[in-house]
Amino acid sequence: MTTGSLGSNESTFTVFRRAVTAEWTRLWTLRSTWYSLLAAAGLMLFVGGAAGIGHTGTDPAPIWEPAQIAIVPGQFAFLLVVLLAVTGEYSTGAIRSTLQWVPRRGILLVARTLVPVAFVTVCAVVVSAATGLVAWAFVGESAEVVAGDIVTSLGRIGLVVAFGGLLTAGIALTLRSTAGTLTVIFLLMFVLVVALGNSGVSWLTAISEHLPGRAIVVIVADQGALSTKTIATVMVGWSAAALSAGGWSLIRRDAT
Amino acid sequence: MIEVQSLTKRYGETVAVDDLSFEVRPGLVTGFLGPNGAGKSTTMRMILGLDHPTAGQALIDGRRYRTLSRPLREVGALIESDALHPGRSGRHHLRVAARSNGIPISRVDEVLEQVGLAAVAGRRVKSYSLGMRQRLGIAAALIGDPAVLLFDEPVNGLDVDGVRWVRHLVRDLAAESRTVLVSSHLMSEMQQTADHLLVIGRGRLIADASTDAVLAGSGSRAVRVRAADPETLLGSLARLASAEVERLDDGALLVSGVSPAEIGDAARHADVTLHELTEVSSSLEQAFLQLTADDLDYASPTGEPGTAR
Numbered sequence: 001m002t003t004g005s006l007g008s009n010e011s012t013f014t015v016f017r018r019a020v021t022a023e024w025t026r027l028w029t030l031r032s033t034w035y036s037l038l039a040a041a042g043l044m045l046f047v048g049g050a051a052g053i054g055h056t057g058t059d060p061a062p063i064w065e066p067a068q069i070a071i072v073p074g075q076f077a078f079l080l081v082v083l084l085a086v087t088g089e090y091s092t093g094a095i096r097s098t099l100q101w102v103p104r105r106g107i108l109l110v111a112r113t114l115v116p117v118a119f120v121t122v123c124a125v126v127v128s129a130a131t132g133l134v135a136w137a138f139v140g141e142s143a144e145v146v147a148g149d150i151v152t153s154l155g156r157i158g159l160v161v162a163f164g165g166l167l168t169a170g171i172a173l174t175l176r177s178t179a180g181t182l183t184v185i186f187l188l189m190f191v192l193v194v195a196l197g198n199s200g201v202s203w204l205t206a207i208s209e210h211l212p213g214r215a216i217v218v219i220v221a222d223q224g225a226l227s228t229k230t231i232a233t234v235m236v237g238w239s240a241a242a243l244s245a246g247g248w249s250l251i252r253r254d255a256t
Numbered sequence: 257m258i259e260v261q262s263l264t265k266r267y268g269e270t271v272a273v274d275d276l277s278f279e280v281r282p283g284l285v286t287g288f289l290g291p292n293g294a295g296k297s298t299t300m301r302m303i304l305g306l307d308h309p310t311a312g313q314a315l316i317d318g319r320r321y322r323t324l325s326r327p328l329r330e331v332g333a334l335i336e337s338d339a340l341h342p343g344r345s346g347r348h349h350l351r352v353a354a355r356s357n358g359i360p361i362s363r364v365d366e367v368l369e370q371v372g373l374a375a376v377a378g379r380r381v382k383s384y385s386l387g388m389r390q391r392l393g394i395a396a397a398l399i400g401d402p403a404v405l406l407f408d409e410p411v412n413g414l415d416v417d418g419v420r421w422v423r424h425l426v427r428d429l430a431a432e433s434r435t436v437l438v439s440s441h442l443m444s445e446m447q448q449t450a451d452h453l454l455v456i457g458r459g460r461l462i463a464d465a466s467t468d469a470v471l472a473g474s475g476s477r478a479v480r481v482r483a484a485d486p487e488t489l490l491g492s493l494a495r496l497a498s499a500e501v502e503r504l505d506d507g508a509l510l511v512s513g514v515s516p517a518e519i520g521d522a523a524r525h526a527d528v529t530l531h532e533l534t535e536v537s538s539s540l541e542q543a544f545l546q547l548t549a550d551d552l553d554y555a556s557p558t559g560e561p562g563t564a565r
Contacts, residue, residue: 010325010326014325014358015325015326018356018357018358019356021355021356022352022353022355022356025351025355026341026344026352029344029345029348029351029352030341030343030344031343032343077485088341088343089341090342092338092341092342093336093338093339093340094339094340094341095339096306096335096336096339097339097340097349097353097396099305099306100304100305100306100326100327100333100335100339101306101327101352101353101356101357102327102356103305103321103322103323103324103327104322104323104324104325105322130402151520185414231525235528247502252308254301254307254308255306256306
């Protein structure tokens with residue numbers, strides 16, 4: 001064998017770029033991706049439209065505000081795309097082909113996380129913009145609206161979906177199970193936040209303030225309830241922990 | 257060239273693959289033979305970097321699989337037929353394979369044509385029969401035109417035409433000087449396709465020899481004898497020290513350890529008329545059973561790895 005075939009004369013970036021195109025192909029060739037997005041869009045537009053109809057007062061409201069409310073339930077449908085992109089591989093056995101085609105697992109980890117998360121983040125921003133416009137179309141005649149700051153508004157939505165996506169990808173890579181990941185996501189994003197937050201016990205409430213679901217609600221709908229530093233710590237901490245566990249699982253454990 | 261060096265895989269107390277070492281050379285079909293649960297699939301999964309060995313390593317042209325940047329260009333493999341997402345079409349499955357390794361998308365339709373799936377390529381895999389899934393897996397193995405190929409139980413689920421097709425494919429690939437490793441628990445299948453055999457039982461290598469040598473090594477070619485007076489012939493044969501005689505259900509005798517000529521002489525000596533004298537070449541199946549029986553004898557009762565090999 002020649003020295004040319006030894007080692008990799010191809011840059012890590014080239015291998016990564018191929019892994020990204022493969023992950024993207026994986027994503028768009030599954031119907032479940034598009035059904036989840038359809039559900040997300042339907043939910044967002046419905047909630048947004050309803051918020052528009054409900055807005056009758058003379059107090060001028062930014063037209064993007066309904067989307068910020070709609071993303072709180074709507075995020076779960078977007079996150080489902082990320083979840084299924086990861087766990088579907090384990091439930092079907094497709095992971096064996098994936099690892100055979102991209103055996104450098106560190107590269108696969110980055111591509112597998114980045115592609116679906118970036119995709120749903122972009123989709124969420126686009127659907128949110130549409131939601132704002134739909135809400136505007138439905139506002140009562142007497143209602144006043146202002147354009148508001150579209151960049152900040154959609155930026156916040158993009159941020160929460162990206163954060164939720166990274167968290168979901170990490171948990172899904174760790175647990176490898178659709179039902180298990182769904183359960184943990186609902187606990188961290190919704191159930192525990194409400195249950196602990198309303199417990200009346202101060203230290204339980206303190207815990208709930210540090211759950212990912214609380215940070216998300218604060219970012220889009222309840223600004224100022226937590227300090228920016230707390231929110232940043234919660235987001236970085238949770239996504240780093242989830243992705244570390246998921247990365248360990250993908251790189252160190254056997255394929256199935 | 258595949259090199260497996262002291263490969264071992266333990267799951268807790270269970271030893272699935274036990275200090276396995278062998279080489280698979282190019283230009284031959286190497287059969288990987290053993291009963292279900294012998295460790296064939298686990299070994300192949302470790303060669304492909306899917307499972308981590310507890311000890312030892314597997315190298316492909318001197319490198320570990322997990323370091324390969326474009327594995328499909330070097331190693332094609334069919335592992336399990338369910339290693340694909342049922343919601344994706346066959347064409348899209350192969351498109352992902354091509355994308356992941358920088359292979360031109362035009363190869364997708366070429367291999368679909370080659371494995372005979374072109375007509376159903378747009379259908380989702382969930383509608384495929386087991387045989388069609390096997391063909392799709394083989395298409396993915398061939399897409400990068402690799403020099404090394406591994407097929408785990410490739411004829412599973414295939415119909416008669418499919419089996420014949422896989423046999424020819426495997427032989428053709430080896431004739432093109434590729435390295436071909438084919439696993440099977442069906443000895444008859446290996447007898448027809450493999451030039452060389454690796455026989456494993458309970459995770460350990462039992463034989464590493466050419467198919468002919470394994471067949472011959474099962475010893476004794478036997479001779480089927482039918483005589484007018486078998487009892488008298490038996491008495492005569494008993495005087496030949498090396499003869500072993502087995503009575504068959506249909507009244508014939510299966511004699512091993514002596515040549516047909518010696519049996520003929522013995523019959524003439526005893527004045528017995530022979531109605532049949534047929535040499536029976538032993539099948540790989542018998543050879544295999546003999547080899548694995550020996551293996552069981554060597555294993556100690558506690559299931560500890562035996563020292564004898």
